[in-house]
Amino acid sequence: MMFSADRVFIVEHAGERDELLVLLANSLRQDGLVKDSFLAGVLTREAEYPTGIDMETHSIAIPHTEYEHVNQTGFAIAINRAGVEFHRTDEPDARVKPAIVVLMAIDPGCEKVAIIQSLFGLLGSLEQVNKISQYTPEQIAKTFTDSVSTR
Template sequence: MMFSEKRVFVVDQPVSREQLLTRLADSLLADGLVKDSFLGGVLAREKEYPTGIDMETHAIAIPHIEYEHVNHTGFAVAINRAGVEFHRTDDPALRVKPAIVVLMAIDPTCEKVAIVQSLFALLADVDAVNKISEYSPAEIAKTFFQAITTR
């Protein structure tokens, strides 16, 4: 299953970005969606190509890695109430505190551009992000499942 409430986490205690990404990646690994190399790849890519996105009214982060680390498409989601910081995609010297972090594991059968476009459509509006941030893990998984286009 691409989205599962088991892979939705509310982060309300201070953790590092690496700890947050490890928790998300471990949930994908536990479900067999990614290879053992996935977390290392995500952490290395995040250092070189950060994924924090400033949306002007709020921020999101969409970390990911290439498909060779992925068995099956799936997503893990963190509601970032602890204010974990991510470096910005457009200016890595700056940081944002994304309200929602979506760790993507995309296999080659899915269209990455369509997924990213549907994620942006869902997460572009600060009111929608605020609502999603208050949902239960089951409601969050359902919302993402209904909104994300993989082809």
């Protein structure tokens, strides 16, 4: 299952970005979707190519790594109420506090561009992000399942 309520986390207490990524990556590993090397791949990539995206009215983050660390496509989601910071993709010295963080594990059979376009379509408006942020983990998983295309 690409999206699961078991991999949706409501983050209420401040922490570091890497702690949040460990939480998300471990949930994917526990479900067998990623290899043991996945977390190191995500942390290395995030340090080199940050994934915080400033969308003017709000921000999101879409961390990921290369497909060789992935067994099967899946996602882990954090509703970031704690304000954990990510460096920006377009301006790495600047930081944003993404409202929603979507950790992607994409296998080679999926179209990464289609997935990212779907995520931008779903998370592109502040109104939609605020709405999703109030959902239960089950509602969040269903919303993403209904909205994200892998082809």
